[in-house]
Amino acid sequence: MSVAPGEQLNDSIAHEKGLHRRLTAGQMTMVAVGGSIGTGLLLGSAAALELAGPAIICSYIVAAFIAYTVGMALGEMASVHPAAGSFGLYGELYLSPYFGFLCRSAYWAALAFSIGAELTASASYMGYWFPAVPGMTWVVIFSGLLLFINLREVHSYGRFEFWLSMIKFATIVAFILAGAALLSSGRVAPQYATQGGFFPKGPFAPMLGVFWAIYAFGGIEMLSVTTGESHSAQDIPRATRLTVFMLIGVYLGAITILVGVMPWNHAGVSESPFVSVLRMAHIPAAAFFMNFVVLTAALSGANAKLYVCSRLLFSMGRTGWAPAALGKLNAAGSPRAALLVSSWGIVTALLIEYWAPKDAFVYIMGAAFSGLILSWSVSLAAHISFRRRLRPQQLAALTLRSPLGMPGSIVGFLLASAAILNTLFATRINAWGGLTFFAALTVAYQFLKPRRAMQ
Numbered sequence: 001m002s003v004a005p006g007e008q009l010n011d012s013i014a015h016e017k018g019l020h021r022r023l024t025a026g027q028m029t030m031v032a033v034g035g036s037i038g039t040g041l042l043l044g045s046a047a048a049l050e051l052a053g054p055a056i057i058c059s060y061i062v063a064a065f066i067a068y069t070v071g072m073a074l075g076e077m078a079s080v081h082p083a084a085g086s087f088g089l090y091g092e093l094y095l096s097p098y099f100g101f102l103c104r105s106a107y108w109a110a111l112a113f114s115i116g117a118e119l120t121a122s123a124s125y126m127g128y129w130f131p132a133v134p135g136m137t138w139v140v141i142f143s144g145l146l147l148f149i150n151l152r153e154v155h156s157y158g159r160f161e162f163w164l165s166m167i168k169f170a171t172i173v174a175f176i177l178a179g180a181a182l183l184s185s186g187r188v189a190p191q192y193a194t195q196g197g198f199f200p201k202g203p204f205a206p207m208l209g210v211f212w213a214i215y216a217f218g219g220i221e222m223l224s225v226t227t228g229e230s231h232s233a234q235d236i237p238r239a240t241r242l243t244v245f246m247l248i249g250v251y252l253g254a255i256t257i258l259v260g261v262m263p264w265n266h267a268g269v270s271e272s273p274f275v276s277v278l279r280m281a282h283i284p285a286a287a288f289f290m291n292f293v294v295l296t297a298a299l300s301g302a303n304a305k306l307y308v309c310s311r312l313l314f315s316m317g318r319t320g321w322a323p324a325a326l327g328k329l330n331a332a333g334s335p336r337a338a339l340l341v342s343s344w345g346i347v348t349a350l351l352i353e354y355w356a357p358k359d360a361f362v363y364i365m366g367a368a369f370s371g372l373i374l375s376w377s378v379s380l381a382a383h384i385s386f387r388r389r390l391r392p393q394q395l396a397a398l399t400l401r402s403p404l405g406m407p408g409s410i411v412g413f414l415l416a417s418a419a420i421l422n423t424l425f426a427t428r429i430n431a432w433g434g435l436t437f438f439a440a441l442t443v444a445y446q447f448l449k450p451r452r453a454m455q
Contacts, residue, residue, distance in 0.1 A: 016314075018333065019228055019329070020155070020229060020332075021229050022154055022229065023155070025236075025239040026162060027158030029239045029242040029243045030158075030161055030162040030165040030166065031222060031308075032219055032220060032222045032223040032226070033165045033169055034161050034164060034168075034303065035218075035300075035301055036216070036220055036222070036301075037219070037247070037250065037300075041254060041255075047212060049264040051208055051209050051212065052209035053196065053199065053201050053264040053265075054191065054264055055198055055199045055205055056206065056213070056255065056264075057255055058209075059206045059207075059213040060252055062206075062210050062415065063210055063213035064213075064217065064248045064252055066416055067214075067220050067248065068248060068408075069380060069411070070376045070380060070412060071220045071221070071223070071247075072240065072402035073402055073412075074086070074090075075236065075237065075240030075244075075400050075402070076383065076400050076401060077090050077224070077383060077386055078224045078236050078240070079233065079236045079240075079398060079400040081093070082228060082233055082236060083228045083315070084225055084315045085228070085315035085316075086221075086224035086225045086228070088103045088107070088375075088378075089315070090382040090383075090386070091103045091378040091379070091382050094382040095382055095385060099378050101445045102374070102378075102441055104321065105316070106375075107374065107375040108316070108371070109371060110369070110370055110371020111305050111309050111345075112305070112342045112343070115306055115309070115346060116346060118301040118302035119139045119298070119302055120139065121298040122138060122139070122299055123138040125291055125295040139346070142299060142302070147306075149303060150307055150339050151336060152332055152334065153332040153333060157334075161303055161304060161307070164299065164303065167296050168296055172254055173250065175254065175257065175290075176253040176254055180257060182261060188260075188261050191261065195264060200264065207422075210422075211419065214373060214376075214416075215369050218369075218372040219301070221375055221376065221379065222304060222305075223243045233399075241400075254274075305345075309342035310339040313335070314326060315327075320452035321448055326341060370420075370423070370434055373419050373420050373423070374420065376412075377413060377417055377420060380416060381413055383402070383409045384406055387409070
């Protein structure tokens with residue numbers, strides 16, 4: 001499919017008619033921030049520290065660069081083509097229908113699965129206050145709450161997610177400031193070179209840690225999905241810049257402080273390292289409050305993921321890549337059928353919480369990574385093609401331009417592709433599972449393609 005930027009698109013975006021465009025720039029930003037700042041940082045940082053030690057900071061710098069190229073590339077394309085189909089639509093417009101389908105379907109499946117990671121983490125946080133209550137009980141309660149919120153009108157959803165995300169964002173900023181004060185005052189000895197030095201696991205360990213760092217940044221791509229319900233196209237550039245710089249600043253600041261305050265070999269996935277740091281600092285009631293914050297962070301992450309999954313599946317239903325029933329909206333403008341189908345990750349969380357509660361988070365996190373990194377790779381490849389088709393006057397007319405342009409997307413694409421290959425062939429299980437997953441999606445594409453052509 002060949003579409004030049006600025007020219008009239010095919011019916012893909014028109015098919016999304018009916019969505020209520022009422023999300024403000026702040027709400028769009030906080031949906032992406034809410035989808036990103038969650039278990040990847042607050043709980044997954046423990047596993048990352050154990051893998052690479054203080055050198056995990058290098059992993060986060062690499063991931064931050066890739067995330068920056070993805071965020072700016074998607075923001076640039078979204079300023080021209082605002083749509084809930086987002087990176088899947090861009091892959092279809094600027095690469096091929098196959099990549100558009102593969103990107104959307106793989107991301108949807110992986111993201112819906114990762115909703116379970118957030119809910120499983122929420123159950124573990126509730127164990128801080130109610131250790132006798134089974135984790136599955138909390139998963140059921142929180143699942144019902146999230147479904148209720150997502151079935152409401154999008155502006156109400158955006159307002160709820162804005163404040164839920166703001167709690168964790170403000171707290172992490174306060175954590176960074178408090179940690180910096182502890183280190184600068186001498187109350188806590190810097191841990192950057194203790195316990196085996198900056199590279200206790202060797203100079204190549206940060207390469208392994210990039211997996212965890214990229215997963216932590218996962219969510220930055222969600223902003224492009226919200227553009228399908230943005231109040232104004234003028235909000236997209238501002239929301240993009242806010243999202244990118246807020247996430248990069250918070251993640252690099254938080255991991256730098258965390259590594260400096262907490263010995264890397266004292267981290268564990270039984271609780272958030274952030275809670276552990278505050279307990280070590282002997283701050284009265286701080287651990288209690290921080291546990292509440294990481295609980296809201298996990299719920300906010302699940303809430304944002306459920307929203308994005310429902311919109312992607314809705315877009316696929318409207319464009320023939322999924323059953324047409326999934327493209328229907330209720331009176332509030334919410335895709336109810338797509339939302340309920342997207343909640344299958346909640347069922348997965350229940351099963352994993354029952355059968356493997358200690359390893360549940362790590363299992364789900366690994367499975368979710370494949371769809372995330374694929375969406376980044378397709379987005380960057382689409383942006384390269386997008387930029388190639390731009391004429392000088394069209395480039396000058398863009399309301400948002402990626403400062404790194406096409407070269408930045410090329411470097412980001414190569415790094416993201418390397419992360420895919422490294423993850424895919426890290427173990428035999430990953431290789432067989434990943435190849436089987438993509439083979440199944442390819443078969444589904446071949447089945448749906450002729451049916452879609454007849455519509």
